[in-house]
Amino acid sequence: MAIRLRDRHSMSRMQPGGRAVTMSSAALKWTGLLLTCLSSLGVAVLQRGLLRVDTATQEELAAAVADPSSGAASLVSAAVTCSLIAAMAIPLYAKLVYEGWKRMENRTSLFLHMALCALVSEIPYDLAMSGRALDFDVQNPVWGLLVCAAMLEVLRIPKPRSRIVSALLQVLVVAGALAWTLLLHVYMGPALALLAALFYFLEGNRTLSTLGGAALTIAQFPAPLGMLFVYWYEPDEVRDARYPYLFYLLYPAQLLAFYLLGLLLQL
Numbered sequence: 001m002a003i004r005l006r007d008r009h010s011m012s013r014m015q016p017g018g019r020a021v022t023m024s025s026a027a028l029k030w031t032g033l034l035l036t037c038l039s040s041l042g043v044a045v046l047q048r049g050l051l052r053v054d055t056a057t058q059e060e061l062a063a064a065v066a067d068p069s070s071g072a073a074s075l076v077s078a079a080v081t082c083s084l085i086a087a088m089a090i091p092l093y094a095k096l097v098y099e100g101w102k103r104m105e106n107r108t109s110l111f112l113h114m115a116l117c118a119l120v121s122e123i124p125y126d127l128a129m130s131g132r133a134l135d136f137d138v139q140n141p142v143w144g145l146l147v148c149a150a151m152l153e154v155l156r157i158p159k160p161r162s163r164i165v166s167a168l169l170q171v172l173v174v175a176g177a178l179a180w181t182l183l184l185h186v187y188m189g190p191a192l193a194l195l196a197a198l199f200y201f202l203e204g205n206r207t208l209s210t211l212g213g214a215a216l217t218i219a220q221f222p223a224p225l226g227m228l229f230v231y232w233y234e235p236d237e238v239r240d241a242r243y244p245y246l247f248y249l250l251y252p253a254q255l256l257a258f259y260l261l262g263l264l265l266q267l
Contacts, residue, residue: 022234035089040258042082044128049262088226094195117248118142124255144189148196151177
């Protein structure tokens with residue numbers, strides 16, 4: 001993981017528009033994972049574990065929040081804060097799936113790894129978020145990343161020479177990806193699909209893609225602040241060859257860990 005601050009000497013040699021802060025691919029992944037852990041902490045531990053939202057009635061929760069000695073109001077504030085901060089992970093993962101798709105030579109392997117991660121994560125996700133082993137109301141966001149990768153793969157297929165026809169086909173592909181995320185009830189799926197498409201079409205225009213991403217995620221504020229990390233991202237040649245499956249394993253692992261912690265707090 002590397003977040004680098006350029007020294008004064010190196011900054012003097014930077015081209016106009018250069019950035020004093022850069023983030024490597026590993027730094028972006030670790031930041032996204034930490035933000036995701038905040039989401040799990042807020043739901044599985046604070047809401048379901050300490051506030052017992054699964055079993056308490058609305059009247060009981062309201063009474064607890066109104067009672068200063070219970071500490072429930074502070075727990076609610078902490079849970080809301082965790083959820084808000086975690087929203088900044090949305091642009092990060094959209095950027096990561098785009099960069100992973102773009103740089104991966106064996107895209108079949110990428111699809112298989114993401115599909116396996118989505119499958120393995122589904123039960124831990126449902127347990128952490130709702131306390132049920134299977135919750136068909138919402139699916140874990142890895143499914144959304146898989147849809148994004150499929151959308152990008154279709155977008156790269158050569159288009160007809162007619163610009164109008166080509167543009168229409170691209171719109172249909174993105175619309176199809178949005179439809180799939182909605183049909184599958186993927187958490188934050190539409191936002192992920194739109195951001196991945198934005199990074200694809202605005203490749204090479206860092207400023208415009210950053211502003212566009214902030215506009216697309218304004219409804220999930222403070223998600224637009226996550227675009228700062230995307231703006232600081234600097235592609236590197238270092239691959240995670242030593243631990244190629246680490247982040248695929250850490251996502252379901254942290255879901256299960258926070259679920260078990262929340263379960264212990266309910267005892």
